[in-house]
Amino acid sequence: MGEGTGASGRTVVADDADIERVVVSDEEISAKIDELARQVAADYADVDSVLLVCVLKGAVMFMADFARALGRHGRPVELEFMAVSSYGQRTTSSGVVRILKDLDRDIAGRHVLVVEDIVDSGLTLNWLLKYLASRSAATVEVVALVRKPEAVKVDVKVRYIGFDIANEFVVGYGLDYAERYRELPYIGVLRPAVYSRG
Numbered sequence: 001m002g003e004g005t006g007a008s009g010r011t012v013v014a015d016d017a018d019i020e021r022v023v024v025s026d027e028e029i030s031a032k033i034d035e036l037a038r039q040v041a042a043d044y045a046d047v048d049s050v051l052l053v054c055v056l057k058g059a060v061m062f063m064a065d066f067a068r069a070l071g072r073h074g075r076p077v078e079l080e081f082m083a084v085s086s087y088g089q090r091t092t093s094s095g096v097v098r099i100l101k102d103l104d105r106d107i108a109g110r111h112v113l114v115v116e117d118i119v120d121s122g123l124t125l126n127w128l129l130k131y132l133a134s135r136s137a138a139t140v141e142v143v144a145l146v147r148k149p150e151a152v153k154v155d156v157k158v159r160y161i162g163f164d165i166a167n168e169f170v171v172g173y174g175l176d177y178a179e180r181y182r183e184l185p186y187i188g189v190l191r192p193a194v195y196s197r198g
């Protein structure tokens with residue numbers, strides 16, 4: 001693809017052609033991450049250490065940018081990763097959360113902040129919070145970049161939220177459809193034709 005301006009309003013990236021509409025731009029994401037990091041750094045100013053738990057794969061971009069923003073705001077953190085999956089190739093949750101990668105270390109007594117890309121039905125987070133509670137963390141809070149308030153099926157406590165968005169399937173900035181589009185720098189909606197390609 002040559003030079004030009006794509007759906008993101010900036011230099012075209014490879015998957016722009018499949019995007020119908022941008023829901024959250026990369027500039028909005030950066031500004032929001034900075035704002036969330038400032039707030040979290042202030043709220044956790046009095047604790048010795050903070051353990052960020054990234055929920056792979058979707059939250060990988062958010063984790064990387066959020067951790068660095070916390071550093072800029074004077075809050076050092078430790079990073080831990082879990083991989084869970086409930087969507088697979090679908091656009092709706094299977095309701096069954098599978099652990100693909102567990103935590104590498106004990107979180108007992110730690111101040112844990114779960115870093116999630118999206119709260120949709122809430123089923124993943126609901127399951128994860130129960131799982132982490134059983135591992136005796138001192139505190140467990142959640143930061144989620146986006147949430148779909150109209151899609152929530154279970155009420156989960158999310159302390160920090162970037163954006164509330166409409167109830168439509170989105171991709172980009174870590175979010176995938178059948179493992180694609182995670183690398184897009186913004187969050188957007190796919191053209192309907194993409195789903196009928198099979």
Ligand SMILES: O=P(O)(O)OC[C@H]1O[C@H](OP(=O)(O)OP(=O)(O)O)[C@H](O)[C@@H]1O
Nearest residue numbers: 056057058085086087120121122123124
């Ligand atoms: O609120 P929910 O309806 O449970 O949906 C949110 C979860 O679903 C997605 O993960 P997915 O299962 O697609 O795995 P992935 O992160 O590897 O894409 C997303 O990254 C969240 O973890």
Ligand code: HPA
Nearest residue numbers: 120168169170171175176
């Ligand atoms: O809208 C979404 N897009 C991608 N992955 C997701 N996982 C839950 N909701 C979504």
Ligand SMILES: [Mg+2]
Nearest residue numbers: 058087088176
């Ligand atoms: Mg997914």
